[in-house]
Amino acid sequence: MYLEGEGDAMTKPGNRFFAPENPLSNSLAPIKDELAVQIQHLNFAFGKGDLCKQVLFDISLNLPKGQIVILTGPSGSGKTTLISLIGALRTVREGSLRVMGQELADMRNADRVRVRQSIGFIFQSHNLFESLTARQNVEMAVELLGRFKSKRDQAEVILTQLGLADRMDHKPQALSGGQKQRVAIARALVNHPPLILADEPTAALDKQTSREVVTLMQTLTREQNCTVLMVTHDNRILDVADRIINLVDGQLESDTNPDAFINSHTYKNSKHDDAKMFIM
């Protein structure tokens, strides 16, 4: 049996990281440097009293540094809630959630702001400033501390990598939906954060652009040992994941590698991968 967070279990795809018989389950495991995210017995509810609605149930999950992890599951299963707790956008009240070794449970607001600075967020809606050009939207996110390249250079490099070299001086209203989303992605990636949290980042992108975006994320994780947690229903990009976690009704339903996930969650008689329908 593999223990959570131990050696081979972290690198072999297909192993489950939340074994119910885990002897550590009644105590908190030690903080491990190789883990970007360490979650233990996390519960979360919206509202209070009679209106209280629990949406996450006893989530225990480790994300090692350098992995691309896809989080999937039906609408309303708690994916956005989980990603916003990991991103220190909501307060953890029950259970333990550590990001880069820092415990978020009951953390003060000022400290949560600091944790958020080490995370690159990519949301469904792009949230760009309409009055700024693509380049300026990215430049304003650049932190200069300890970096040798100028803001302008860094913004140009990342925008070019995302195929926007000839769109840098356009404002959002002159960009397509896919282009705007790529600017938002450039803004999230420009400081090379150790953790990237993405909520349906390719939903508005065509096949080729989706592929370019996830390939860039893959390169970053390999080169910089950064970790990506990405919510997606986009079955065109499942293959980039080291792991696929399925959340159903606020509980972890499976944690497996892409091939095993696709085999167990699709109709097998489909001729083309793109045409496969998810049973979710």
Ligand SMILES: Nc1ncnc2c1ncn2[C@@H]1O[C@H](COP(=O)(O)OP(=O)(O)O)[C@@H](O)[C@H]1O
């Ligand atoms: N701010 C909120 N207040 C109350 N309930 C919420 C709030 N946000 C989400 N929920 C509820 O929590 C559940 C999980 O939502 P969400 O995390 O957005 O799911 P997903 O991202 O998987 O679609 C849903 O039942 C949703 O209605």
Ligand SMILES: [Mg+2]
């Ligand atoms: Mg969601």
